[in-house]
Every structure is written in C-alpha cells, then in structure tokens.
C-alpha cells in the first residue's frame with residue numbers, strides 16, 4: 210500500500226536534491242555575479258537555476274499544480290541581463306539538464322510565478338537566505354505542497370548544514386509528510402535508505418534553553434529577542450544563522466526556540482520562507498505560531514497576510530514565550 214503523498218515526496222526530494230547540488234557547485238565558484246531585485250535584495254545564478262530545475266521536475270510530474278515561487282524571469286529577459294541568463298543556461302547544461310535554451314529556462318522559472326491561492330499548489334524558495342549563500346554560510350532550498358490550506362509535504366535542502374546522524378557529513382536534506390514524521394538524510398551520496406527521524410527537544414526550563422534567530426537584524430529584531438531572553442532567564446548565547454535552516458536546527462533538537470520578531474509592523478512574511486520548515490518542526494514534535502500565538506495561515510496567497518512574525522519552539526516552551534511577548538509589549 211502506498212502512503213499518502215508518496216509520489217509527491219519522491220519527486221520533491223529528487224528536485225530539491227538536484228537543485229541543492231547545483232547551488233553547491235555555484236557557491237564554490239561564485240564571485241560577484243549578483244543581480245539586484247527591485248526590492249534591492251540580491252538574487253544569483255544559483256537562485257534562478259534552482260527554481261528552473263525544480264519547476265521543470267514539478268511541471269513534468271504534476272503539470273496541473275501551480276507553483277508559488279519567489280523568483281520570476283522578467284528581469285532575465287531584459288537585454289542587459291542576457292549574459293547573466295546565459296550563465297544560468299550553461300550551469301543547467303553542465304548539470305546534465307536537457308533542452309536548456311534561454312527561452313526554455315525562462316519558461317521553467319516562470320512556471321513558478323503563480324501568486325494566488327488555490328486548493329492544491331507548491332510553494333518554492335529556490336534559495337532561502339541568499340545573503341547567507343553569498344557569505345558562504347547557511348542557506349536552504351525549500352519546497353512544500355499545500356492542499357486545502359494545509360502543508361502536506363515539506364522538503365528542505367541544507368547544503369551547508371552538518372548531518373545530525375554524522376556531523377562529519379556536510380549537506381543534509383530534511384523532509385516531512387503530514388502525520389508521517391520528520392526525517393534527515395545526507396545530501397550525498399544518493400542513498401535515501403539512511404534517512405533517520407528527527408525530534409525537537411524536551412527542554413522545559415528556559416535557563417537550559419537555546420534560541421536561534423536570523424543573522425540579519427533587519428529581518429528579525431535582535432533587540433527584542435535579547436529583551437525576551439533576559440526576561441525568561443535564557444542564559445545560552447543565541448545561534449544566528451540564515452534561512453529556514455533554523456527550522457531544521459529546532460527540528461533536530463540543536464536549539465529549543467527560533468524567534469522571528471517583526472522589525473516593522475507592515476512586513477508580511479512570505480509563504481515560501483516558512484512552509485517546508487513549519488511542517489518539519491511540527492512533525493518533529495515542535496510548535497509554530499506567529500507572535501500572537503496564532504497558527505500560520507497558508508491559504509492567504511503568497512504572504513502570511515494574517516500573521517505577524519514567527520515563533521517556533523519545542524512545544525513545551527511555547528505558552529510561556531507567547532505570554533512573555535505580550536507582557537513585554539512586543540506582540
């Protein structure tokens with residue numbers, strides 16, 4: 210008997226793996242090849258290459274499924290970016306992807322251009338933590354399937370994160386299917402037999418807990434997290450790392466808490482920055498809400514329009530943390 214979403218998981222794992230290996234190869238060679246987006250954030254050859262290969266796989270396997278991805282090919286089609294596009298095409302062709310013409314690559318990328326909610330869709334962040342990628346630190350390739358507003362499959366490729374089972378191996382793929390648990394396996398070699406379950410911690414005492422947060426103080430208020438830590442008696446130094454790798458760190462019990470505290474009231478989190486990570490942590494035994502303690506709503510389009518910030522814990526620490534945010538006037 211097949212398990213629910215078995216074929217979706219199989220395709221998602223293969224796609225994220227392929228993209229993660231391409232990102233890894235671009236990262237080892239990267240110089241200063243960055244395009245600045247309209248919101249001034251960076252995007253690289255690897256972001257576009259990753260979105261292209263994952264959308265190509267999804268298009269072949271599930272042609273009717275929309276993909277709400279972070280990137281689109283509009284800027285790549287501008288003549289001044291022709292050389293940049295050529296580099297993406299060449300990266301994909303070196304990786305053995307057939308039919309790589311500039312037009313085909315743009316059309317794969319634009320397959321990820323859906324922006325509105327539907328009852329079954331994928332959401333994709335081809336590189337989450339592009340700034341971490343450029344610093345040669347942490348980043349993640351993140352893909353999730355959402356059905357009727359619920360995250361049912363989540364796959365997170367973390368090419369620079371040590372494998373929980375064997376710290377000498379760098380590069381881990383995490384995955385979860387709703388109701389089936391959360392797992393980690395090495396990105397290489399290709400052997401899905403070696404996947405092992407991950408679990409969040411059972412820490413109940415804040416003085417023994419560790420939290421993680423973004424490296425970027427513009428993405429999450431470090432001042433507020435320090436205030437919360439002082440109030441709750443958290444003594445350990447926070448771990449700062451880029452991307453949804455933070456969800457993996459809580460999911461595998463290396464930290465008890467991940468705080469993402471709004472820096473400005475108007476910012477709305479994007480679904481592709483959270484979906485895979487949320488399912489991973491929930492299936493590992495943890496809890497995810499916004500700063501008000503409300504569940505994240507993945508049926509609002511490409512943004513978490515009804516939520517502010519994100520709080521992730523092992524579950525046990527959740528109520529007190531949410532209460533403290535309120536008491537300190539942060540939520």
Ligand SMILES: Nc1ncnc2c1ncn2[C@@H]1O[C@H](COP(=O)(O)O)[C@@H](O)[C@H]1OP(=O)(O)O
Pocket residue numbers: 250251279337338339341422423424425427428429450451452453472476482
């Ligand atoms: N003001 C902001 N608040 C929260 N997250 C942000 C903000 N600006 C950008 N981001 C997103 O944070 C993610 C990186 O997370 P982290 O800081 O935890 O590594 C990126 O996906 C980035 O989006 P984008 O990909 O558009 O740059």
Ligand SMILES: [Mg+2]
Pocket residue numbers: 334336337338481482
């Ligand atoms: Mg992102």
Ligand SMILES: [Mg+2]
Pocket residue numbers: 256279334335336337338339
């Ligand atoms: Mg991204």
Ligand SMILES: [Mg+2]
Pocket residue numbers: 250251252279339
């Ligand atoms: Mg980005």
